Amino acid sequence: MKELYIVKLGGSLITRKDADEALVNDGNLKKVSGEIAQALAKKKFNLIIVHGAGAFGHVPAKKYKLTSGFKGKEQSKGIALTHASMERLNSRVVESLMKAGVNAMAFQPSAAGLLEDGRLVYFNLDAIEEMLRMGVVPVGYGDVLVDLDKGCGILSGDQLVPYLAKELDASRVIIATDYNGIFDVDPKDKKARKIDVITRKNVGILSGRKTSGTDVTGGIKRKVEEILELAERGIPTEIISGRKKDFLKRTLLGEKGLGTIVE
Numbered sequence: 001m002k003e004l005y006i007v008k009l010g011g012s013l014i015t016r017k018d019a020d021e022a023l024v025n026d027g028n029l030k031k032v033s034g035e036i037a038q039a040l041a042k043k044k045f046n047l048i049i050v051h052g053a054g055a056f057g058h059v060p061a062k063k064y065k066l067t068s069g070f071k072g073k074e075q076s077k078g079i080a081l082t083h084a085s086m087e088r089l090n091s092r093v094v095e096s097l098m099k100a101g102v103n104a105m106a107f108q109p110s111a112a113g114l115l116e117d118g119r120l121v122y123f124n125l126d127a128i129e130e131m132l133r134m135g136v137v138p139v140g141y142g143d144v145l146v147d148l149d150k151g152c153g154i155l156s157g158d159q160l161v162p163y164l165a166k167e168l169d170a171s172r173v174i175i176a177t178d179y180n181g182i183f184d185v186d187p188k189d190k191k192a193r194k195i196d197v198i199t200r201k202n203v204g205i206l207s208g209r210k211t212s213g214t215d216v217t218g219g220i221k222r223k224v225e226e227i228l229e230l231a232e233r234g235i236p237t238e239i240i241s242g243r244k245k246d247f248l249k250r251t252l253l254g255e256k257g258l259g260t261i262v263e
Protein backbone atom coordinates (compact mmCIF):
# COMPACT_ATOMS: atom_id res chain seq x y z
CA MET A 1 0.00 0.00 0.00
CA LYS A 2 1.00 3.62 -0.55
CA GLU A 3 2.14 5.74 2.41
CA LEU A 4 -0.74 7.01 4.54
CA TYR A 5 -0.98 10.63 5.68
CA ILE A 6 -3.59 11.88 8.09
CA VAL A 7 -4.58 15.54 8.03
CA LYS A 8 -6.62 17.32 10.66
CA LEU A 9 -8.30 20.51 9.53
CA GLY A 10 -8.81 22.39 12.80
CA GLY A 11 -12.02 24.09 13.73
CA SER A 12 -10.00 27.27 14.25
CA LEU A 13 -9.12 27.14 10.54
CA ILE A 14 -12.27 26.02 8.73
CA THR A 15 -14.84 27.74 10.96
CA ARG A 16 -15.10 31.09 12.65
CA LYS A 17 -14.31 29.63 16.05
CA ASP A 18 -14.06 32.98 17.81
CA ALA A 19 -17.71 33.71 17.04
CA ASP A 20 -19.98 31.49 19.10
CA GLU A 21 -22.18 31.09 16.01
CA ALA A 22 -21.72 28.06 13.72
CA LEU A 23 -20.12 29.65 10.65
CA VAL A 24 -17.79 28.14 8.06
CA ASN A 25 -14.67 30.06 7.09
CA ASP A 26 -15.29 29.60 3.37
CA GLY A 27 -12.06 31.27 2.28
CA ASN A 28 -9.84 29.05 4.39
CA LEU A 29 -11.80 25.91 3.51
CA LYS A 30 -11.54 26.58 -0.23
CA LYS A 31 -7.83 27.33 0.09
CA VAL A 32 -6.90 24.14 1.95
CA SER A 33 -9.15 22.03 -0.31
CA GLY A 34 -7.26 23.36 -3.33
CA GLU A 35 -3.87 22.67 -1.75
CA ILE A 36 -4.84 19.11 -0.84
CA ALA A 37 -6.02 18.50 -4.42
CA GLN A 38 -2.75 19.89 -5.81
CA ALA A 39 -0.62 17.72 -3.53
CA LEU A 40 -2.61 14.59 -4.43
CA ALA A 41 -2.15 15.38 -8.12
CA LYS A 42 1.64 15.71 -7.68
CA LYS A 43 2.45 12.80 -5.40
CA LYS A 44 1.01 9.35 -4.71
CA PHE A 45 -0.14 8.85 -1.13
CA ASN A 46 -3.22 7.67 0.72
CA LEU A 47 -5.00 10.30 2.73
CA ILE A 48 -7.54 10.47 5.54
CA ILE A 49 -8.93 13.84 6.56
CA VAL A 50 -10.45 14.55 9.97
CA HIS A 51 -11.88 17.94 10.77
CA GLY A 52 -12.60 19.70 14.03
CA ALA A 53 -15.75 21.35 15.23
CA GLY A 54 -15.39 25.02 16.10
CA ALA A 55 -18.73 26.37 17.28
CA PHE A 56 -20.59 23.70 15.24
CA GLY A 57 -19.75 21.14 17.93
CA HIS A 58 -18.22 22.82 20.98
CA VAL A 59 -21.10 25.21 21.62
CA PRO A 60 -23.98 22.64 21.70
CA ALA A 61 -21.74 20.08 23.45
CA LYS A 62 -21.08 22.61 26.20
CA LYS A 63 -24.72 23.71 26.43
CA TYR A 64 -25.94 20.13 26.94
CA LYS A 65 -22.91 19.11 29.09
CA LEU A 66 -22.16 16.15 26.84
CA THR A 67 -18.65 15.58 28.20
CA SER A 68 -20.13 14.86 31.66
CA GLY A 69 -21.97 11.81 30.32
CA PHE A 70 -25.64 11.00 30.01
CA LYS A 71 -27.53 12.18 33.08
CA GLY A 72 -31.07 12.48 31.77
CA LYS A 73 -33.45 12.75 28.85
CA GLU A 74 -32.92 16.51 28.39
CA GLN A 75 -29.51 15.63 26.93
CA SER A 76 -31.00 13.47 24.16
CA LYS A 77 -31.84 16.60 22.23
CA GLY A 78 -28.29 17.87 22.73
CA ILE A 79 -26.81 14.63 21.41
CA ALA A 80 -28.97 14.80 18.29
CA LEU A 81 -28.37 18.53 17.76
CA THR A 82 -24.60 18.34 18.20
CA HIS A 83 -24.28 15.44 15.79
CA ALA A 84 -26.56 17.09 13.21
CA SER A 85 -24.52 20.28 13.42
CA MET A 86 -21.29 18.32 12.82
CA GLU A 87 -22.89 16.55 9.85
CA ARG A 88 -23.72 19.96 8.37
CA LEU A 89 -20.12 21.07 8.72
CA ASN A 90 -18.89 17.75 7.36
CA SER A 91 -21.00 18.03 4.23
CA ARG A 92 -19.57 21.52 3.61
CA VAL A 93 -16.03 20.15 3.97
CA VAL A 94 -16.67 17.19 1.67
CA GLU A 95 -18.37 19.44 -0.90
CA SER A 96 -15.44 21.86 -0.88
CA LEU A 97 -12.91 19.04 -1.30
CA MET A 98 -14.89 17.50 -4.17
CA LYS A 99 -15.16 20.85 -5.92
CA ALA A 100 -11.37 21.10 -5.75
CA GLY A 101 -11.07 17.63 -7.32
CA VAL A 102 -10.52 15.40 -4.27
CA ASN A 103 -12.50 12.11 -4.20
CA ALA A 104 -13.71 12.81 -0.69
CA MET A 105 -16.27 10.68 1.13
CA ALA A 106 -17.73 11.24 4.59
CA PHE A 107 -17.45 8.70 7.40
CA GLN A 108 -19.49 9.04 10.57
CA PRO A 109 -17.47 8.43 13.77
CA SER A 110 -20.59 8.04 15.94
CA ALA A 111 -21.64 5.05 13.83
CA ALA A 112 -18.22 3.38 13.88
CA GLY A 113 -16.70 4.05 17.30
CA LEU A 114 -17.21 3.62 21.05
CA LEU A 115 -15.72 5.50 23.98
CA GLU A 116 -14.96 4.24 27.46
CA ASP A 117 -14.67 7.04 30.02
CA GLY A 118 -13.90 9.51 27.25
CA ARG A 119 -11.27 7.40 25.49
CA LEU A 120 -11.81 5.82 22.10
CA VAL A 121 -11.71 2.05 22.65
CA TYR A 122 -13.23 0.74 19.42
CA PHE A 123 -13.48 1.98 15.85
CA ASN A 124 -14.51 -0.14 12.88
CA LEU A 125 -11.88 0.51 10.24
CA ASP A 126 -12.84 -2.12 7.65
CA ALA A 127 -14.67 0.25 5.33
CA ILE A 128 -12.04 2.97 5.64
CA GLU A 129 -9.28 0.56 4.64
CA GLU A 130 -11.22 -0.52 1.56
CA MET A 131 -11.97 3.10 0.64
CA LEU A 132 -8.25 3.89 0.77
CA ARG A 133 -7.52 0.94 -1.55
CA MET A 134 -9.98 2.42 -4.06
CA GLY A 135 -8.34 5.86 -3.97
CA VAL A 136 -11.14 7.49 -1.98
CA VAL A 137 -10.27 10.08 0.69
CA PRO A 138 -12.33 9.35 3.85
CA VAL A 139 -13.37 12.50 5.74
CA GLY A 140 -14.32 12.12 9.42
CA TYR A 141 -14.77 14.62 12.23
CA GLY A 142 -15.06 15.15 15.97
CA ASP A 143 -18.45 13.77 17.02
CA VAL A 144 -20.76 12.68 19.87
CA LEU A 145 -20.19 8.99 20.62
CA VAL A 146 -21.72 6.37 22.85
CA ASP A 147 -19.56 6.00 25.96
CA LEU A 148 -19.69 2.55 27.57
CA ASP A 149 -19.09 4.08 31.03
CA LYS A 150 -20.83 7.43 30.88
CA GLY A 151 -23.54 6.94 28.27
CA CYS A 152 -22.33 9.63 25.89
CA GLY A 153 -19.17 11.62 25.31
CA ILE A 154 -17.29 13.74 22.82
CA LEU A 155 -14.66 12.31 20.54
CA SER A 156 -12.29 15.10 19.56
CA GLY A 157 -10.69 15.01 16.14
CA ASP A 158 -7.47 15.34 18.15
CA GLN A 159 -8.13 11.92 19.68
CA LEU A 160 -9.42 10.30 16.49
CA VAL A 161 -6.38 11.33 14.45
CA PRO A 162 -3.75 9.53 16.59
CA TYR A 163 -6.04 6.49 16.91
CA LEU A 164 -6.32 6.19 13.13
CA ALA A 165 -2.61 6.89 12.71
CA LYS A 166 -1.68 4.06 15.10
CA GLU A 167 -4.20 1.52 13.83
CA LEU A 168 -3.57 2.17 10.15
CA ASP A 169 0.18 2.71 10.49
CA ALA A 170 0.29 6.23 9.08
CA SER A 171 3.67 7.67 8.22
CA ARG A 172 2.80 11.27 8.89
CA VAL A 173 0.22 13.41 10.67
CA ILE A 174 -0.41 17.04 9.80
CA ILE A 175 -2.59 19.34 11.86
CA ALA A 176 -3.59 22.57 10.15
CA THR A 177 -4.90 25.36 12.41
CA ASP A 178 -5.20 29.14 12.20
CA TYR A 179 -1.71 29.81 13.63
CA ASN A 180 1.53 28.37 12.37
CA GLY A 181 2.28 25.81 15.07
CA ILE A 182 2.57 25.96 18.83
CA PHE A 183 3.84 29.09 20.54
CA ASP A 184 5.39 29.77 23.94
CA VAL A 185 2.38 31.98 24.78
CA ASP A 186 -0.98 32.51 23.06
CA PRO A 187 -0.10 33.52 19.48
CA LYS A 188 -2.54 36.42 19.71
CA ASP A 189 0.15 38.00 21.89
CA LYS A 190 2.59 39.86 19.64
CA LYS A 191 5.53 38.64 21.71
CA ALA A 192 4.65 34.97 21.12
CA ARG A 193 7.44 32.87 19.66
CA LYS A 194 6.96 29.69 17.70
CA ILE A 195 8.32 26.50 19.26
CA ASP A 196 10.04 24.63 16.42
CA VAL A 197 10.12 21.20 18.05
CA ILE A 198 8.07 19.86 20.97
CA THR A 199 9.15 16.74 22.83
CA ARG A 200 8.32 15.31 26.27
CA LYS A 201 11.20 17.41 27.61
CA ASN A 202 9.84 20.86 26.76
CA VAL A 203 6.06 20.24 26.72
CA GLY A 204 5.71 21.69 30.23
CA ILE A 205 5.92 25.13 28.64
CA LEU A 206 2.29 24.76 27.58
CA SER A 207 0.79 24.22 31.01
CA GLY A 208 -2.21 26.47 31.53
CA ARG A 209 -2.54 27.37 27.83
CA LYS A 210 -6.06 27.75 26.56
CA THR A 211 -7.62 27.73 23.11
CA SER A 212 -9.62 30.25 21.13
CA GLY A 213 -13.42 30.25 21.40
CA THR A 214 -15.51 27.60 23.16
CA ASP A 215 -13.75 24.23 23.42
CA VAL A 216 -14.97 21.21 25.39
CA THR A 217 -12.09 18.94 24.41
CA GLY A 218 -9.10 20.70 25.94
CA GLY A 219 -7.73 22.92 23.16
CA ILE A 220 -4.10 23.20 22.28
CA LYS A 221 -2.64 21.54 25.39
CA ARG A 222 -4.78 18.46 24.98
CA LYS A 223 -3.90 18.36 21.29
CA VAL A 224 -0.18 18.22 22.05
CA GLU A 225 -0.62 15.54 24.70
CA GLU A 226 -2.49 13.31 22.24
CA ILE A 227 0.15 13.63 19.54
CA LEU A 228 3.13 13.27 21.87
CA GLU A 229 1.99 9.74 22.57
CA LEU A 230 1.91 9.14 18.84
CA ALA A 231 5.41 10.58 18.46
CA GLU A 232 6.63 8.08 21.05
CA ARG A 233 5.48 5.33 18.70
CA GLY A 234 7.57 6.85 15.91
CA ILE A 235 4.86 8.74 14.02
CA PRO A 236 5.74 12.45 13.82
CA THR A 237 3.18 15.26 13.65
CA GLU A 238 3.53 18.73 12.21
CA ILE A 239 1.27 21.55 13.30
CA ILE A 240 1.12 24.21 10.62
CA SER A 241 -0.93 27.16 9.54
CA GLY A 242 -3.60 26.29 7.01
CA ARG A 243 -3.90 30.00 6.27
CA LYS A 244 -0.34 30.55 5.05
CA LYS A 245 -0.11 30.12 1.30
CA ASP A 246 0.98 26.63 0.25
CA PHE A 247 2.11 25.54 3.75
CA LEU A 248 -0.28 22.59 3.74
CA LYS A 249 0.62 21.64 0.18
CA ARG A 250 4.36 21.89 0.83
CA THR A 251 4.05 19.83 4.01
CA LEU A 252 2.03 17.15 2.18
CA LEU A 253 4.73 17.09 -0.49
CA GLY A 254 7.36 16.31 2.11
CA GLU A 255 8.73 19.61 3.42
CA LYS A 256 9.43 19.60 7.17
CA GLY A 257 9.69 22.33 9.78
CA LEU A 258 7.34 24.98 8.40
CA GLY A 259 5.40 24.95 11.70
CA THR A 260 5.96 22.99 14.91
CA ILE A 261 7.16 19.40 14.79
CA VAL A 262 6.07 17.10 17.62
CA GLU A 263 8.44 14.18 17.94
Ligand code: ATP
Pocket residue numbers: 009010011012013017051052053054055157176177178179181182183184185186187188209210211212215217218219220223
Ligand atom coordinates in the same frame (compact mmCIF):
# COMPACT_ATOMS: atom_id res chain seq x y z
P1 ATP B 1 -11.01 22.45 17.01
O1 ATP B 1 -10.76 21.76 18.33
O2 ATP B 1 -12.29 23.23 17.00
O3 ATP B 1 -10.87 21.54 15.86
P2 ATP B 1 -8.36 23.44 16.33
O4 ATP B 1 -7.94 22.02 16.30
O5 ATP B 1 -8.19 24.24 15.11
O6 ATP B 1 -9.88 23.57 16.84
P3 ATP B 1 -7.69 24.61 18.88
O7 ATP B 1 -7.82 23.44 19.76
O8 ATP B 1 -8.71 25.69 18.95
O9 ATP B 1 -7.51 24.16 17.39
O10 ATP B 1 -6.25 25.21 19.08
C1 ATP B 1 -5.79 26.23 18.21
C2 ATP B 1 -6.00 27.57 18.89
O11 ATP B 1 -5.28 27.59 20.11
C3 ATP B 1 -5.49 28.74 18.08
O12 ATP B 1 -6.60 29.38 17.49
C4 ATP B 1 -4.82 29.66 19.10
O13 ATP B 1 -5.51 30.89 19.20
C5 ATP B 1 -4.97 28.93 20.43
N1 ATP B 1 -3.77 28.91 21.23
C6 ATP B 1 -3.70 29.23 22.55
N2 ATP B 1 -2.47 29.08 23.03
C7 ATP B 1 -1.70 28.65 22.00
C8 ATP B 1 -0.32 28.34 21.85
N3 ATP B 1 0.51 28.42 22.88
N4 ATP B 1 0.13 27.95 20.64
C9 ATP B 1 -0.71 27.85 19.59
N5 ATP B 1 -2.04 28.14 19.66
C10 ATP B 1 -2.53 28.54 20.85
Ligand code: IP8
Pocket residue numbers: 011051052053054057058061082086141142143144154155156157158216217
Ligand atom coordinates in the same frame (compact mmCIF):
# COMPACT_ATOMS: atom_id res chain seq x y z
O1 IP8 C 1 -12.97 20.19 17.51
C1 IP8 C 1 -14.93 18.23 18.93
O2 IP8 C 1 -13.90 17.92 18.02
P1 IP8 C 1 -12.58 18.83 17.98
C2 IP8 C 1 -16.23 17.56 18.48
O3 IP8 C 1 -11.68 18.15 17.02
C3 IP8 C 1 -17.45 18.12 19.13
O4 IP8 C 1 -12.01 18.83 19.37
C4 IP8 C 1 -18.72 17.51 18.73
C5 IP8 C 1 -17.44 19.06 20.03
